[in-house]
Amino acid sequence: MIRRGGKARGKVAEEEWPSLVDLVLGWKLEDVMNENLFKDKMKRIPSTFSDLKSYLESYTSPLLEEMRMEMSSSLEAISTLPSSKISWIEQKNNNTVYDIVFDADSQNSKACNQPESYVPSVGDIIILSDVKPEHISDITRNGRPYIIAFVTEGGDEDDDSPPAKYVIISSGKIDSEDGKCQDRKTIKLFAAYLLNIVTYIRIWRCLDYNTAVRRNQSLIQEMTHYPLVADIVQKQKKDHSIDSMEIWSKLSTMDLNNSQNDAILNCISSMHSNNSSSSFSLIWGPPGTGKTKTISVLLWLMREIDHGTLTCAPTNLAVKQVASRFLKVIKESSDRACLGDVLLCGNKRRMCVDGNLKEIYLHDRVRTLLGCFVPMTGWRHRLSSLSDLFENGYSQYQKYLEDQKEGDSLTFYSYTRKRFNATYPELRRCFKEVLFHVPKSIILEVNYNNIISLLELLENFNKKFLHKNIGDEVKGIFLYNDDQSDSSVSSLTKFSKTAISLGKIRIRCLELLNMLLSSLKLPITSSKRTIREFCMESASIVFCTVSSSSKISNKKLQLLVVDEAAQLKECEGLIPLRLPTLNHAILIGDECQLPATVKSKVCEDASFGRSLFERLSSLGHEKHLLNMQYRMHPSISIFPNISFYDRKLLDAPNVKQKEHRKKYLPGLMFGPYSFFNIEDGKEDLDELGRSRKNVVEPILKPKIRLQLVSYVHILLKS
Template identity: 40%
Template structure:
């Protein structure tokens, strides 16, 4: 509740630039609930883009959000409400929502349009859906808590026993836990060894996956931790573990705290599936907010909402796969009857046109098709539908529910469709003779399978006989397939969703979204394994949502406690360790972790400092990053090698207009100049390049985004992403430019001193990392940045901005612009204040300020 209060305060502070939408209609439903209809969201450059979602906290106001103080002026003008149902709920249209407010209020409607007479706006503050879900999970008296063996294991783990054992063998806690873990491993079975042999795993990845897989084979519950520092193949390791779980037909839920992390794992797993004939799309499903996950392309193959839409089409009795099979059988068995119906219908239409004297219809439309043309036209149309439905069944229907016979018949049917299509191309004129030929009982005894038919066709005998025998085998396969297919009687989205989630082997979603699975009864086979990616970024309280899923016996947590933890806004909550993860807590108690100890991302010059200072030199560089070809010089000069600290001492930190965040316009000028140079070189050399611009302060991020604008959006070979450190966790780019912002005489660096935040910033680059900052300020900080500046100096990687003449000129121009802007602001301030004795010295004060920088 304290964190919810802090979220509310933070949202109200940013009220003047909050998203909002206008409400057109308002209908009182029951008690203090109202159904609202909002305008469609506008373009992204407008703030009028809000789309109501479940558990959104909003303010209903008669004015657009300008300043928070406006809400309390002129009597009642606003109320706080919560969205209980959003437009994606299914029962509501996209622009509708149900809102609950503390008290009823009056409103006037237009009697003709039923729309509000006066403007009313819904202003978005924040969402409490995850907090609601956590609250429901924190019920110690529930059956989920009492019956969960994994929860007991998590709660009762104590490092005292481990420390006691360590004192006898004179080893550290981690060594003891690792030994205990290895001693419990079973000998890997053939499935595991066969799966491993296809992947290029290093020893640490192999051992981590083997230990997890072996533990899952045991009857007792297990909890495993995999420590994945930056670039060590954490996502690859997860996807390979999940592939192994698919081989073992083990039901797995994979979660992460963010949509980005879940989508990354899903994308990597999907690539593995598509590169192997052993795995199937239908065994994997991803669900969540489609817009926030930015689902498109190949991911639609496994996204639940898209899969349900395809399966619904397949299940429909009058238009689905069974209807399609019946129609195809009918056209081959009763082509002459259907053709006669077509003729009769055509004649009726002709009579109708004569009566109406319809001269607008051209003669071409009155042409009657021959039976061969009719048959081929109908076959072509139905074959497309049949192919579509069979492919849906193969890709989306749970593979465990498809019998081997049905599977074989579907594959044979697809091949026979192509054979018939080719044969009809050459002998369709004789289609009407097929009915007069021997039926299936007198088919040659040597044609009993698709392979026999293919061999017979290859022999080059009578092509008409090929068509006859292909048609008979096709009819046989269709009739068998119709009998072997088990189509559920489900015609609603929700029931099909539940059907998929009950049978699929691998489910991917955010930790919060996994709450949905608590409402799905796993009738056939319970969930068994929980895998959590970015586990060190997931609040322990939030991890209860997937941990308490019925059936979960084995848990694998994958993360890095030296990167950013979960975001906590309240100081009280932070001091109470509300943001601490289960991964971090267990690590602090000495729980065994498998360390992934080879990094494949960073050039050795980039990895050197974080590996030695954050990971105690326990990580080595992979052969790919140590090869000479990995070293890239995108710009000329020693300053722009793989790693450099560029000292911009002319910078000055200032607060943004809201007074909440810092920015440094001079560093912005340096960043923009370097990005411009990188772009020119990329275009000149014709090489693709991705650039990430990172800063710890949102105001600096916004200023850089504004300066860059959309200049580089049209160039596919050159991509620039500008984000905060928090927004870059888990990402990587060819080049990272890090703007530190802080520039003062005291050495104050604020939360820049946070080691986890610094670690994330320094480990995003693959080939080049350029740090832009004030070396003097950072050296005085008595933080990790003092070490960074000293290390760069000792390695010959510390450069002055004047070492690059073009860069220095860009900085000088920015300094002049900044001073001119400040002079104008000071002058305008003095004019507003009125002339006085102090005002006459404004120019000298400005000059003095410049000298004292």
């Protein structure tokens, strides 16, 4: 739940910072459509700042203006926005808080890819109207009040089914409340989606000075005061070298080029030489220079040396790409079967995780571990049941015979076989999931080894217990103890060697079962929220978007890695920097490619879209260039190399080969590059109804298309 600013806060100092939701709900329609609403308050964001307070204040008005502009654009295109009929609405105790139920038929039309359907999300700003708005004039026609609302609650993020109802905060009283009837006529009420402001809220909270001073002071201070702080840190640096031989021996197996190796080594060296202070490292990754591979190897090294790392990117797609490549590196270079220390977080509706990524995706991990942690059927229950069977199997059987009513009774062999089969397979499945999804550091080395030994012994016991001639000897197996010698047991009871062997295995299993029952500390819960928190706190390599990093709470995380950092507004970068344990940040990007999207011309002129990567670069911060490009034919790469990279890029051997001279059109026209006319393309809304797509345009490779757009954008600006 996202609470309303000051009303959910306990300290007076925090109440002075207004709630962003309250501000937005306080805007009138004229305010939203007023392009000059914040014009007088806008100033160009400088490259250097005198103090933290002025730094944070420089982003407040641009953030509000950008949000106003996004709302304005949505209202102007309201006929194309997703909407839904409201089937029921009821006012709660607060005058402007309502329970609301959206029409099921309207929402189910989403499956048919109908753009007008709307599935709410927490953080959505919606506009309410008694008619389905086709034009902005429909909103206030005939004196209708302009009412917008904020979706503040709506189900649990671990639930797969949509919530039965949502909670909204409205900008005013809804006269046709609950849609029952008025003058005996049914009232229709519609909700149209305008925008989601969750990211805006998270940034806004970071701009609160009273909150910022209690967060990661070191990194934020360097952001604010660079290059002054950087100069001081540089003078204070000591030659605190890392074990370069160990790192280099690991890197040498990764098939990286010199610039990639140097970038990684320099970043790791900076981390270790700044033990007493925080710092930033910049990796400059032009197109096709192996930026994602460099990041994945860097993260693999961080995992090898147990250095907690949070990896962020601006979009879900970018996060999934890095996480996927990282998994590939792990599986190609490591024999560590456990992935419990690696976690991918994100909204299940928007992230659309599939394939191998499900192995590390938080939502899937919670569902998997839920079956292992529940009290009545989970790991501890299975351990206790099997321990009880191995220790008291014969006495349990005698009680079974006493309680047995008329009818055939099971033999002791059938009884124990049935009990064992009811417990062992589930215990094995449960422990295999635990060993894969829970970090070894949480399980502990001794418990990890005991679990492996127990599973091997139980499998051996299971196979031998199926022996055809063992039935008459089961009693001796379950009564055998270590005080008896092999010879005495054999002579007295005429046991076979198989029976004696099984008796010994049973005793050893019982020891391991009891050791695990006393020392293994894993959750015993049926709460998905508790398991989610356990997974988050246990991980040491975490992937998420920059915005969703606000949900991360993990004291192990010391390093922040931001991919596509040049496409990120600097104020967005404050979200992950709230983590107080971070002491170093590595920004990977290229300011010569597309910058962050800014809709407001006023904000663009104020440098609101400028990234921290670009600002630090402009101030002379050292950048580690990845200088070998593997994607473009030399006749294509020559243009960006000369125009944007000062001829510093080298063409890799693979792009110089004749096979790399791909042709998209017949004949010799245009050589290695071709042009496509996509004037017949048609824009449509994506599956979530949030963004537009052109189904014809993907004939161009996405990365090539992004590069071309980036270069054209920069040329137009210059």
